[in-house]
Amino acid sequence: MTPPTPHARQPLLLLPGLLCDEALWAHQINNLSDIADCTVADLTKADSMEALAEAVLAQAPERFALAGLSMGGYVAFEILRRAPQRVTRLCLVDTSARPDTVEQRQRRAAMLKLARIGKFRGMSPRLLSTQVHPDHVAVPEIGGVVLAMTERVGRDAFCRQQAAILSRPDSRPGLAAIAVPTLVIVGADDAQTPPDRSQEIAAAVPGASLYVVPCCGHLAPLEQPELVTGLMREWLLA
DSSP states (O other): OOOOOOOOOEEEEEEOOTTOOGGGGHHHHHHSTTTEEEEEOOOSSOSSHHHHHHHHHHHSOSSEEEEEETHHHHHHHHHHHHOGGGEEEEEEESOOSSOOOHHHHHHHHHHHHHHHTTOOOSOOHHHHTTTSOGGGTTOIIIIIHHHHHHHHHHHHHHHHHHHHHHTOOOOGGGGGGOOSOEEEEEETTOSSSOHHHHHHHHHHSTTOEEEEESSOOSOHHHHSHHHHHHHHHHHHHO
16 A cells, blocks of 8 residues: 655744743644644744734745734734735634724733833733633643743843734734635633634634634643644644
């Protein structure tokens, strides 16, 4: 019997969320390496979505699959506005196409002001409980990883990222024009970007698939890694 033809490894660009780095995607990087050449973009060096997208595109392969979580999803939308022909597939995790509400902007601006005057302490245990499912806060492989990521990213990058998020545009008008295989993933218990935000994206992007991850907060690739990696494998091979 002739063995099946192996799939060529495709470039996969991973975009972390606010105060996150490559540790967010560790399980996906390790377990998709047979079919994907994974690269994690650095989203810490610029203070606007435009500049972040341009920096990512400057380092990216000519064509690539694109996955972004939360703030990474905002950057993914900006990449699609600038270079849609370079994106072969799209995965949006725990993100929203909407700009911040007035209340969200006020809260974000207050956090940014405190950080700029030196009152940045990374991710406190109380704040961590708003990011991950309550069952995961005390799990070292989840809560501990999140706390370590925030320390590595640090205050200055946090300030730049918050400024970029505050100035992001409304991405909803462009959703219907997305013409690549699209997977939308959200934690069932995501308090930061609730499932209805992902449902809105999936309903507007032609042919998009939506998966709501049980027992999961805002960081699905870290909180439910096996499930998310399995979904991404199907998406990459489809």
